[in-house]
Amino acid sequence: xxxxxxxxxxxxxxxxxxxxxxxxxxxxxxxxxxxxxxxxxxxxxxxxxxxxxxxxxxxxxxxxxxxxxxxxxxxxxxxxxxxxxxxxxxxxxxxxxxxxxxxxxxxxxxxxxxxxxxxxxxxxxxxxxxxxxxxxxxxxxxxxxxxxxxxxxxxxxxxxxxxxxxxxxxxxxxxxxxxxxxxxxxxxxxxxxxxxxxxxxxxxxxxxxxxxxxxxxxxxxxxxxxxxxxxxxxxxxxxxxxxxxxxxxxxxxxxxxxxxxxxxxxxxxxxxxxxxxxxxxxxxxxxxxxxxxxxxxxxxxxxxxxxxxxxxxxxxxxxxxxxxxxxxxxxxxxxxxxxxxxxxxxxxxxxxxx
Amino acid sequence: xxxxxxxxxxxxxxxxxxxxxxxxxxxxxxxxxxxxxxxxxxxxxxxxxxxxxxxxxxxxxxxxxxxxxxxxxxxxxxxxxxxxxxxxxxxxxxxxxxxxxxxxxxxxxxxxxxxxxxxxxxxxxxxxxxxxxxxxxxxxxxxxxxxxxxxxxxxxxxxxxxxxxxxxxxxxxxxxxxxxxxxxxxxxxxxxxxxxxxxxxxxxxxxxxxxxxxxxxxxxxxxxxxxxxxxxxxxxxxxxxxxxxxxxxxxxxxxxxxxxxxxxxxxxxxxxxxxxxxxxxxxxxxxxxxxxxxxxxxxxxxxxxxxxxxxxxxxxxxxxxxxxxxxxxxxxxxxxxxxxxxxxxxxxxxxxxxxxxxxxxxxxxxxxxxxxxxxxxxxxxxxxxxxxxxxxxxxxxxxxxxxxxxxxxxxxxxxxxxxxxxxxxxxxxxxxxxxxxxxxxxxxxxxxxxxxxxxxxxxxxxxxxxxxxxxxxxxxxxxxxxxxxxxxxxxxxxxxxxxxxxxxxxxxxxxxxxxxxxxxxxxxxxxxxxxxxxxxxxxxxxxxxxxxxxxxxxxxxxxxxxxxxxxxxxxxxxxxxxxxxxxxxxxxxxxxxxx
Numbered sequence: 001x002x003x004x005x006x007x008x009x010x011x012x013x014x015x016x017x018x019x020x021x022x023x024x025x026x027x028x029x030x031x032x033x034x035x036x037x038x039x040x041x042x043x044x045x046x047x048x049x050x051x052x053x054x055x056x057x058x059x060x061x062x063x064x065x066x067x068x069x070x071x072x073x074x075x076x077x078x079x080x081x082x083x084x085x086x087x088x089x090x091x092x093x094x095x096x097x098x099x100x101x102x103x104x105x106x107x108x109x110x111x112x113x114x115x116x117x118x119x120x121x122x123x124x125x126x127x128x129x130x131x132x133x134x135x136x137x138x139x140x141x142x143x144x145x146x147x148x149x150x151x152x153x154x155x156x157x158x159x160x161x162x163x164x165x166x167x168x169x170x171x172x173x174x175x176x177x178x179x180x181x182x183x184x185x186x187x188x189x190x191x192x193x194x195x196x197x198x199x200x201x202x203x204x205x206x207x208x209x210x211x212x213x214x215x216x217x218x219x220x221x222x223x224x225x226x227x228x229x230x231x232x233x234x235x236x237x238x239x240x241x242x243x244x245x246x247x248x249x250x251x252x253x254x255x256x257x258x259x260x261x262x263x264x265x266x267x268x269x270x271x272x273x274x275x276x277x278x279x280x281x282x283x284x285x286x287x288x289x290x291x292x293x294x295x296x297x298x299x300x301x302x303x304x305x306x307x308x309x310x311x312x313x314x315x316x317x318x319x320x321x322x323x324x325x326x327x328x329x330x331x332x333x334x335x336x337x338x339x340x341x342x343x344x345x346x347x348x349x350x351x352x353x354x
Numbered sequence: 355x356x357x358x359x360x361x362x363x364x365x366x367x368x369x370x371x372x373x374x375x376x377x378x379x380x381x382x383x384x385x386x387x388x389x390x391x392x393x394x395x396x397x398x399x400x401x402x403x404x405x406x407x408x409x410x411x412x413x414x415x416x417x418x419x420x421x422x423x424x425x426x427x428x429x430x431x432x433x434x435x436x437x438x439x440x441x442x443x444x445x446x447x448x449x450x451x452x453x454x455x456x457x458x459x460x461x462x463x464x465x466x467x468x469x470x471x472x473x474x475x476x477x478x479x480x481x482x483x484x485x486x487x488x489x490x491x492x493x494x495x496x497x498x499x500x501x502x503x504x505x506x507x508x509x510x511x512x513x514x515x516x517x518x519x520x521x522x523x524x525x526x527x528x529x530x531x532x533x534x535x536x537x538x539x540x541x542x543x544x545x546x547x548x549x550x551x552x553x554x555x556x557x558x559x560x561x562x563x564x565x566x567x568x569x570x571x572x573x574x575x576x577x578x579x580x581x582x583x584x585x586x587x588x589x590x591x592x593x594x595x596x597x598x599x600x601x602x603x604x605x606x607x608x609x610x611x612x613x614x615x616x617x618x619x620x621x622x623x624x625x626x627x628x629x630x631x632x633x634x635x636x637x638x639x640x641x642x643x644x645x646x647x648x649x650x651x652x653x654x655x656x657x658x659x660x661x662x663x664x665x666x667x668x669x670x671x672x673x674x675x676x677x678x679x680x681x682x683x684x685x686x687x688x689x690x691x692x693x694x695x696x697x698x699x700x701x702x703x704x705x706x707x708x709x710x711x712x713x714x715x716x717x718x719x720x721x722x723x724x725x726x727x728x729x730x731x732x733x734x735x736x737x738x739x740x741x742x743x744x745x746x747x748x749x750x751x752x753x754x755x756x757x758x759x760x761x762x763x764x765x766x767x768x769x770x771x772x773x774x775x776x777x778x779x780x781x782x783x784x785x786x787x788x789x790x791x792x793x794x795x796x797x798x799x800x801x802x803x804x805x806x807x808x809x810x811x812x813x814x815x816x817x818x819x820x821x822x823x824x825x826x827x828x829x830x831x832x833x834x835x836x837x838x839x840x841x842x843x844x845x846x847x848x849x850x851x852x853x854x855x856x857x858x859x860x861x862x863x864x865x866x867x868x869x870x871x872x873x874x875x876x877x878x879x880x881x882x883x884x885x886x887x888x889x890x891x892x893x894x895x896x897x898x899x900x901x902x903x904x905x906x907x908x909x910x911x912x913x914x915x916x917x918x919x920x921x922x923x924x925x926x927x928x929x930x931x932x933x934x935x936x937x938x939x940x941x942x943x944x945x946x947x948x949x
Contacts, residue, residue, distance in 0.1 A: 257613025
């Protein structure tokens with residue numbers, strides 16, 4: 001029914017456009033309508049070009065004013081600070097270039113709009129100008145590339161060391177698990193072939209012939225100590241997934257058949273970030289939206305939404321099937337003491353398969 | 355050109371009697387084939403854009419029953435709410451159709467076919483037969499792709515990049531069954547079509563140029579089509595090999611891309627393959643593909659901006675050099691799609707370096723366009739507006755590339771809506787603008803009539819505002835950390851404050867969709883009722899406008915015109931008119947510009 005209605009409306013709109021153009025044509029004095037832009041067209045379209053420039057500037061400012069607060073808060077990891085610096089430098093360059101080039105483009109389109117009898121300036125080439133706008137981008141990009149590569153090498157060089165906490169992130173359609181190395185600090189070998197061992201209790205496929213595996217701890221909640229480097233070893237059992245932790249500026253794909261790595265040092269505990277002004281304002285805003293939704297739900301006799309409390313996110317960021325959008329695990333960043341206390345309460349693999 | 359010497363002789367117009375079938379269906383005439391490409395491309399475009407509107411509505415109003423969903427999607431939208439699998443299928447097929455069927459075949463196929471013979475002064479393509487086969491393979495692949503929409507379990511749904519194992523295992527999602535097989539078969543045929551077309555373009559440009567048409571006198575359109583064809587020939591076969599290997603993995607039990615998989619309670623036999631290998635093969639085409647889409651659009655706008663500015667294009671040599679530089683670099687940057695795929699981080703450094711280099715020729719092009727406008731006598735025809743619009747979106751979208759191309763920064767914006775906003779502006783919208791500009795500009799050449807300019811203006815201004823209205827706010831959703839290809843973001847209350855932005859984006863998208871109806875109406879109406887055109891309505895220099903309005907086999911009656919100058923003698927001092935077509939001999943004492 002709706003489709004029929006929409007189709008009818010579309011047909012009617014089409015007919016009315018057709019009729020209006022006809023009326024428009026007939027009402028025009030008998031001048032030759034060539035459908036080529038004349039001075040009038042050049043004038044009003046030139047003016048619109050100028051208005052469009054204001055629109056581009058306007059939508060930029062408006063979006064920052066209105067939606068600036070949805071952007072991620074500053075990083076909660078050590079390398080994230082460096083990341084944010086590079087990001088804002090890049091953004092500054094982008095805004096500068098965008099403002100100037102869009103300005104010139106649309107201003108010229110307005111300023112040099114055509115008029116009968118005017119002749120354009122024959123200007124085909126200028127090697128000096130070409131050199132200028134080749135060299136300036138070269139210099140700017142050289143700076144960005146060097147800074148970027150320096151940071152990249154810093155982030156991606158993962159060195160095994162005594163202090164670091166090794167955590168395996170294990171992905172499957174559609175959930176995450178985490179495995180901690182236990183007292184020996186070494187993750188036991190694992191493979192999907194072992195998943196059916198121990199009546200399906202071998203959740204991440206630990207190889208029972210490897211003694212290192214028995215003290216491993218498999219959990220469905222990711223706890224990380226603040227201030228200590230965490231080395232993630234990522235695995236997937238079925239399709240590609242990607243472990244995306246936006247607040248830590250961290251992401252790595254989980255690839256079946258191989259182990260991928262990413263390391264970072266969390267610096268802000270969950271408790272701490274909840275207390276920041278930015279996060280309080282954000283949570284308040286979200287809860288206001290949720291309350292409004294809840295009222296609507298209650299009116300329909302449905303369950304209201306729960307109030308929102310901030311937790312760090314781990315999102316799946318590689319398309320992986322129907323529930324890709326809902327593949328979650330909670331991240332809790334806490335102090336070293338809290339972490340150890342929590343860890344002591346967990347069952348090791350050996351205990352779990354008993 | 356000795357190879358074409360026999361074609362230079364007097365052409366008597368009528369070679370043989372044509373039936374309806376040889377003229378309109380199995381035509382070997384490049385002008386008819388270009389129309390076939392355009393109309394098929396537009397038809398696919400309608401499907402692709404309609405799909406995007408459907409999933410945009412799902413994103414704006416998730417889980418709300420909508421009549422239009424159940425009407426269009428039937429059992430795939432129980433109670434008017436789209437199924438998550440269908441959402442993924444829609445984004446997959448939208449991407450595939452827009453990138454390959456609309457912006458590769460529809461854009462390049464249409465204008466390379468129309469303009470290469472006409473602008474270089476050739477009677478037709480080097481091989482009319484191959485050209486015809488190329489179109490019909492494209493048509494066949496379109497039929498198969500559209501047909502896959504009607505498969506019981508739905509079409510392919512693994513994203514347009516169809517990464518295995520998701521695309522390889524029917525157990526992983528419903529769309530990886532018959533729908534995916536049809537996708538692969540369709541793409542294999544598409545690639546064959548594209549290769550035949552490209553080879554033909556290359557041979558034609560190299561061998562069939564008329565007397566006097568040296569490479570350095572070629573219009574920039576031809577340079578763009580020529581280089582695009584070369585990139586296509588270099589990179590499309592690699593996608594074909596990826597598709598064939600994936601077919602092997604799916605149907606014959608090989609393990610090219612698969613290893614150690616446990617799914618649906620079962621350990622699969624695959625050992626030793628790697629999805630990362632697939633990613634390399636895919637993006638070896640996938641990135642050059644961006645330029646296969648974009649370069650023809652840039653070629654078209656170079657021509658249109660020069661003609662409508664009544665000025666030579668600024669820096670012809672630099673424009674050609676930057677096309678060549680972009681083409682070369684485009685084949686060595688594919689890894690920037692894979693910074694966090696698990697490949698060696700050192701490779702990431704190399705690809706960051708090559709990727710950011712592309713910004714240099716791109717900046718040169720943008721500045722040259724702007725300088726071409728400077729002190730021009732701008733004729734703001736619809737085609738010109740779309741060309742200026744292209745430069746605008748090319749800059750806005752291109753600039754965010756310095757964030758995405760930087761491996762470090764890519765870590766946190768990879769696969770978020772920031773990427774979606776970036777590539778839609780820089781290649782999607784830009785290339786669409788190139789397509790529209792081309793249609794408005796060469797419509798008189800194709801259909802002997804003019805399109806209505808006022809509807810053209812309406813079309814441009816609504817589209818231009820909506821394009822920014824859709825994609826500018828989308829950057830913010832990406833900066834908030836929202837991944838793309840999420841059926842809804844309600845599963846994470848953290849993203850609840852994005853709901854309003856999603857509604858704004860969808861409303862702009864719906865208006866933009868409606869504006870395209872104005873274009874379609876104008877297009878179809880003008881074919882039959884448009885004002886009859888003059889021979890050279892835009893007062894342009896290139897050779898196609900010296901051909902008669904009426905389409906004849908062989909393009910020119912009598913001899914093919916000889917070329918005496920480059921294509922950009924607009925407003926040349928000492929000339930009466932503000933344009934001097936390429937076939938006009940130099941006046942006494944006139945010097946050819948050393949460009």
